[in-house]
Amino acid sequence: MNTFVLATHNLHKIEEFNAILGSLVPGITVIGYDGPEPIEDGVSFAENALIKARAAAAHTGLPSLSDDSGICVDVLGGAPGIFSARWAGSAKDNAANVQLLLDQLSDVREEDRGAHFQCTIAVVNPVTNEEYVVEGKWPGRIAREVHGANGFGYDPVFIPEGYEVTAAILDPDEKNQLSHRSRALRALADRLSS
Numbered sequence: 001m002n003t004f005v006l007a008t009h010n011l012h013k014i015e016e017f018n019a020i021l022g023s024l025v026p027g028i029t030v031i032g033y034d035g036p037e038p039i040e041d042g043v044s045f046a047e048n049a050l051i052k053a054r055a056a057a058a059h060t061g062l063p064s065l066s067d068d069s070g071i072c073v074d075v076l077g078g079a080p081g082i083f084s085a086r087w088a089g090s091a092k093d094n095a096a097n098v099q100l101l102l103d104q105l106s107d108v109r110e111e112d113r114g115a116h117f118q119c120t121i122a123v124v125n126p127v128t129n130e131e132y133v134v135e136g137k138w139p140g141r142i143a144r145e146v147h148g149a150n151g152f153g154y155d156p157v158f159i160p161e162g163y164e165v166t167a168a169i170l171d172p173d174e175k176n177q178l179s180h181r182s183r184a185l186r187a188l189a190d191r192l193s194s
Contacts, residue, residue, distance in 0.1 A: 024189035049122035136183025
């Protein structure tokens with residue numbers, strides 16, 4: 001099966017999945033999902049990704065993909081983690097989420113500001129009854145203040161390993177080569193190719 005439904009209504013994400021997966025696995029096509037959004041009540045990235053992929057597979061009858069991602073800060077025991085999008089409350093407010101994280105880390109030393117972005121992609125194939133997850137991690141640390149205008153979410157405070165600037169300062173193409181999502185998609189491409 002070469003067509004997958006991506007359990008999202010985000011057109012940019014569909015384009016990104018097609019561009020990266022299409023370049024790694026010729027003949028793969030990712031299409032959008034027009035069904036209802038399920039309640040993500042899992043306690044891990046993998047559980048939430050599987051909830052969404054299962055819903056898309058059940059709604060369409062096609063092999064489905066979904067991703068769940070967030071930022072995990074070492075000194076916070078991996079938080080915000082699955083709560084990254086709503087860290088400062090129930091609304092998805094990127095600026096408030098970033099500010100709360102900076103406030104929580106205000107007295108944390110540089111060497112203890114380690115973090116990573118994580119992306120987990122779930123695959124559910126109702127034709128073969130196969131389910132699996134792959135993941136990508138992008139290590140780095142949290143800056144002391146916001147820098148840069150590219151990207152979204154926590155990009156303005158995330159300094160990738162080996163860099164001295166935040167992900168929001170990186171060229172978007174460079175960021176896409178390094179990111180947790182691109183790492184997870186490469187792992188998915190390896191799995192699909194084998």
